Amino acid sequence: MPRTIVKARNLRKEFEISQTFMQKLQRKPKLKVRAVDGINLDIYEKKSMGLVGESGCGKTTVGKLVMKLLDATSGELYVKGQNVMALDDKRMLKAYRRMAQMIYQDPFSSLDPRFKVFDILEEPLLIHDIGGSLDERRAMIEKALEDVRLTPPEEFIDRYPHMLSGGQRQRVAIARCLILNPDFIVADEPVSMLDVSVRAELLNLMKDIIDIQDLTYLYITHDISTTRFFTDYIGVMYLGEIVEQGPVGQVLDNPLHPYTQALLTAVPEPEPDRLDRIKEIPIKGEIPSGTNVPDGCRFHPRCPYAKDICKKKTPAENEPAEKGHKANCHFAGEIEFKMKVAKLSDDGKIEKVEELEVEDIIGD
Amino acid sequence: MSEKTILEVKDLSTHYFTSKGVVQALDDANFTLSGGQSLGVAGESGCGKSTMAFSLLRMVQPPGRIVKGSINIGGMDVTKLDEKEARRKLRWQKVSMVFQGAMDIMTPVYTVGYQMMEPLKYHKDITGSKAEEVCMRYLDMVDLDPELFYRYPHELSGGQKQRIIIATALLLEPDVVILDEPTTALDVVVEARIMNDLKRLKKELDNAMIFITHDLSILAEISDDLAVMYAGWIVEIGPATKIYKDPKHPYTQKLIAAIPRLHKDIDRLEYIPGAPPELTNPPKGCRFHPRCEQAFDKCTQVEPKVHDVEGVKIKCHLYEED
Incomplete structure (x- = not known):
């Protein structure tokens, strides 16, 4: 069994909503957003974990909790055996941040426009007191640029961020993380702002670095199709809860939770021939607010398979089939998923509805 | 689907005359569209997709200008119109557009209804309860509660706002609707629902749609025809099914291979090394040759002609017949 890098148990984060003066006078109860609501998470060494879900499901909050950019409300969180909840003095935090780094979504705002690439990469070295002389630091910076394939490094080292393309900027951001030789990186939508081809190139690069630097990623994204390639495990979040997690192939090919489904x-899959057919999306309405999480199973108001028990009882983690593939659903493993596809007539009316097996959709 | 040609674009070129030189943002675009048909336009950022859309609306901002070619919509040559005519006859009436990040264009201080009625008031002189009725009919058409007419934008979700913008673009029954990255900022579930509605509307209203996005997987869901753009050129255009199954141009091949798949295990993603060229000084010969694996001598010297292979038009030397 590989070593556990991140271990979270019943981790919670609540945000209080600020009240108006009038509400305070009326002594209204304070509303709380349950952004992360009791999640259990295990990330193993060199096995990247993907976290997917719609906006507002709490995936970025998990990333920030793990980085200790936010303090958890309750629960346990260990990273490499270190109790992150107890990190409070500055010195320990600094050491922690050397080990765990974060890549942000937007390479256009995460780099200081007045810093040259050299300065951007030198700053973490100065903060952590690495590299005794300027020459030593320069050599390290050049090596980091080579690692992210910004070659030759001399050509990029004196540039300002505005002289780089989006993909190149994100490489600089990655190099800034790697230069500290971290064990663990939280990548929050690192490629969502980039073009398809650049995206593919960067994901390849980030994957290659895993072996060179003994890295583990927590990859946060809304784009599920990239997780298949990039990660080993995947967690699907809904309204602050990880509703399903497991090895990426199993979760994507054989989903247990209706939300994942x-x-x-x-x-969208790049298969044509579907022009006159529309897929029925088996989910009702929109995501409810985190201040008002439904009782019982939090997905039940939108779930097409909801029964009475779902309204009353909160489902526990269920592990019906293969080990390590868990879902928070009363009926995990019991529901047979069918995809409904409606055929459209020439004037846009629905002609007939067919049911497809999952295998038909996967194709070859 | 009616066979009548609605839009005919011939040799359309739009350049920007900047202080750093002439940016050849769009060169020799040729295509036609008929009613009920949709064209998907794909390509990396900066390849000229949006410039093409703005040209169709006559909204290219200076220092940009249409330098060559014609755009024929219902017998009217759009390139010949002056600004006043374009405003009166073309925009919103013949061609409407849903802009990128459209959900942020609504004014927070007016109700949805007030903003929706504007085009009706200025173009068709329809006001009051009659306009309200029309707006509500279109809200219903995009699967929204007509009551949203009385709401303010901050009361709505992103998906609802996007639908309202789409409804507004359809209000005057334009011949051509251009959608520029209509679902980029939305979640997958909302995106899939809107795509379903667009598919239905396309058949129901029988107008032509132009879809601009960098996401080829979305285009596969909606476009009859597909145009792949690179550095201001349409490098491949033809029936979408054919292009997805058997892409001919080396650029299209790579672009399709770069899409990560949901149900397939792969070790490496394909990508195109290098970056698109500066359009002030595009490479000689084929603009794609510095990044092309199949390039040969001729590609570095001679601009390729457009070749027709089984109904797909490809701008590449590989498909020359002789």
């Missing part, structure tokens, strides 16, 4: 149905 709905998400997968919605992902």
